Amino acid sequence: MKQSFLFLFSLLLILSSGRLLAASCCVSNTSVSNLMILPSSWQETVTLSQSRVIGDVDANGKSVFRRANNRDVINLAKLDLAYGWNPRYQTGISVKYQNRSRDFNGDNSNSSGWNDLGLSHAYKILPLERIWVFNTLNIPTAKSQYDARSNFSVDARGTGTYQSSVGIFGIKNFKEWDFLYSSEVHRSFARTFETQNQKTEVGSFWGTSATGGVGYIPWRSKARYGFNLTPRYEGAKSVIANGSKANGKGSLVWDSSLNFSYTLTAAHALGVNYTDQTLIGPVRNSLVSRAVSFQFQTKWD
Helix, strand or coil, X not given: CHHHHHHHHHHHHHHHHHHHHHHHHCCCCCCXXXXXXXXXXXXXXXXXXXXXEEEEECCCCCEEECCCCEEEEEEEEEEEEEEEEXXXXXXXXXXXXXXXXXEECCEEEEEEEECCEXXXXXXXXXXXXXXXXXXXXXXXXXXXXXXXCCHHHCCCCCCCCCEEEEEEEEEEECCCEEEEEEEEEEEECCEEEEECCEEEEECCEEEEEEEEEEEECCCCCXXXXXXXXXXXXXXXXXXXXXXXXXXXXXXXEEEXXXXXXXXXXXXXXXXXXXXXXXXXXXXXXXXXXEEEEEEEEEEEC
């Protein structure tokens, strides 16, 4: 009788511990929109965002904040679709539609259109650990700064070059907290543009980024409150325009992000994310902006 009681007590303890550990792992994290971190066959994430350029930082780190007569706003609608071929391997596609408006000293310009196409795939390294290695590919289907024609280059919606990245993403869950980390390195490949009798050659270059984040899920809550910090570095690139070569310098910027996710049902979640590039530095040779985005995520088998 005593042994049966001990067995029953041990079983209840194990089950209750499982519920404790499951608290954070079963709440959606919509800030990771292009990766399925919960078991599913399909995942669709719709994101609506607006970003506004706040200032400019030169290669020496000197910043100048923009005034009201210098306005640069991007509205973006993005669809991420992922498919899990098995519990450990998934692929994804990302499409974006963008509107950009630019006002400077009374002159204004506006343009809308499709952005570049993104492809990705990820593999879960260990069955019982939430760690993935991933690879992405950016396909330059949109105009870029090298072949833009509109005033203020507002029709430059893409990178202009093919870009491939490889990286790792992981998340560790505890009773009411989770910690996530990610690191990637990418390569942008050389490309030549010919527009209006002008030939522009863009050299290849490297870049990298890393992310650290923490999330809090109150006991028995369907909500997650998170903070992420992401430094991004783009290497120097060279541009040859009509035989004249210009060597650029590398850029560095830091994304500080607050995010909130709410799991409506096992298949639906909502999220909001605020990103500010003016809070943490150093920043070099880059624009700095602030952005707000809203996500709606759906999963199905």
